[in-house]
Amino acid sequence: MVAALELYLDTDATRRIRRLWDALESEGVQSMRSLLAQRHRPHVSLAVAPRLDPAQVAAALDGLVVAAPLRLDFQYAGQFVGRVLWLGAAPTSALLAHHERVHDRLATAGVPVAEHYRPGRWVPHCTLSMRVPNRLLTPAVRRCLEVLPLTAAVTGAAVTDHARDICHPLP
Numbered sequence: 001m002v003a004a005l006e007l008y009l010d011t012d013a014t015r016r017i018r019r020l021w022d023a024l025e026s027e028g029v030q031s032m033r034s035l036l037a038q039r040h041r042p043h044v045s046l047a048v049a050p051r052l053d054p055a056q057v058a059a060a061l062d063g064l065v066v067a068a069p070l071r072l073d074f075q076y077a078g079q080f081v082g083r084v085l086w087l088g089a090a091p092t093s094a095l096l097a098h099h100e101r102v103h104d105r106l107a108t109a110g111v112p113v114a115e116h117y118r119p120g121r122w123v124p125h126c127t128l129s130m131r132v133p134n135r136l137l138t139p140a141v142r143r144c145l146e147v148l149p150l151t152a153a154v155t156g157a158a159v160t161d162h163a164r165d166i167c168h169p170l171p
Contacts, residue, residue, distance in 0.1 A: 002048050002049070002050065002114075002161075003048065003049055003050065003051050003052035003159065003160065003161035003164075003166070004043075004045040004046075004047065004048045004049075004052070004159070004160050004161075005045060005046045005047040005048075005052065005057060005066070005102065005157070005158075005159055005170075006043040006044070006045050006046070006157065006158055006159075006160055007043055007044045007045075007046060007066070007067065007070070007154045007156075007157050008041060008042070008043050008067070008154065008155055008156035008157065008158070009042050009043065009044075009072070009126075009152040009153070009154065009155065010152055010153040010154075010155050011155075012152075013042065013072075013074075013150060013151070013152030013153070014041065014042045014152075016147055016150055017042035017087070017126060017128075017147075017150075018033065018042065019147075020087075020128060020143060020144065020146075020147050021033040021128065023143045023146075024085075024128060024129060024140055024143055027136055027139045027140060027143060028133070028136055029085075029129050029132050029133070029136050029139075029140050030129060030130070030131070031128055031129050032127055032128060032129065032130070035130065035162075039162045039167075040162065042126055043126065044072065044089060044124055044125065044126055044154075045117065045127075046066075046098075046099055046102050046103075046117070046122075046157075047102065047103065047106060047111075047113040047114070047117050048113065048114045048117050049111075049112055049113050049114055051161065052111065052159050052161065053111075054159040054166060054168030055168075056109065056111055057106070057111055057159045057168075057170075058159070058168065058170060059109065060105045060106050060108070060109030060111055061102065061105050061106075061170060064101065064102070064105060065171055066102065066157035066170040066171060067154050067155065067156045067157040067170065067171065068098050068154060069153070069154065070094060070095055070098060070153070070154040071092075071094075071151065071152070071153055071154075072089040072090075072095065072124070072151070072152045072153070072154065073089060073090045073092070073149060073150075073151055074087040074088065074089050074090075074126065074148060074149060074150040074151070074152065075088065075089075075090050075148060075149050076088045076148065077141050077144035077145060077148070078123070078125065079132070079137070080123075082130075082131060083129075083131050083132045083133070083134070083137070084127060084129065084130055084131070084132075085127075085128045085129040085132045085137075085140055085141070085144070086125035086126060086127045086128055087125060087126045087128060087144060087147075087148070087150065088123065088124065088125050089124040089125065089126070089152075090124075091123075091124055095124055096119070099119060099122060099124070100119045103118060103119050128140075128144065156169065157169070157170040157171070158170055
């Protein structure tokens with residue numbers, strides 16, 4: 001499984017994405033809601049790795065407000081290889097600068113992260129489904145477009161690894 005440094009969204013955005021998860025499930029698309037005993041919550045991951053030591057990450061980020069007062073503007077739906085469906089947040093200068101600050105701190109502390117989440121390669125997104133069946137892709141994207149645009153404020157952050165039952169809040 002994957003551990004992540006997650007940014008959480010305000011109540012309204014979280015509610016809207018959870019409703020989208022429900023709509024996708026009604027179309028026959030397994031959403032993030034039904035994975036891992038429903039422990040997922042809508043988020044944008046700043047970093048992922050096979051494992052993250054919450055204490056090491058917290059120490060690396062000490063003094064940095066990870067849950068920075070950022071506005072996220074989800075403006076499009078996208079798909080990664082493997083049929084992963086997501087909502088894309090506009091890569092604003094504030095969001096990209098925050099992401100880079102976090103990664104600079106993690107790198108300095110020797111915290112390994114996945115290459116595709118490093119600055120310059122990261123695509124800011126909120127995952128909706130890990131594997132959309134090909135025949136359901138069009139209806140799934142249509143459902144996504146029904147909720148866009150969606151504006152969210154970052155309200156929290158945590159290091160998570162749901163497979164290992166880890167959720168370590170960060171400031």
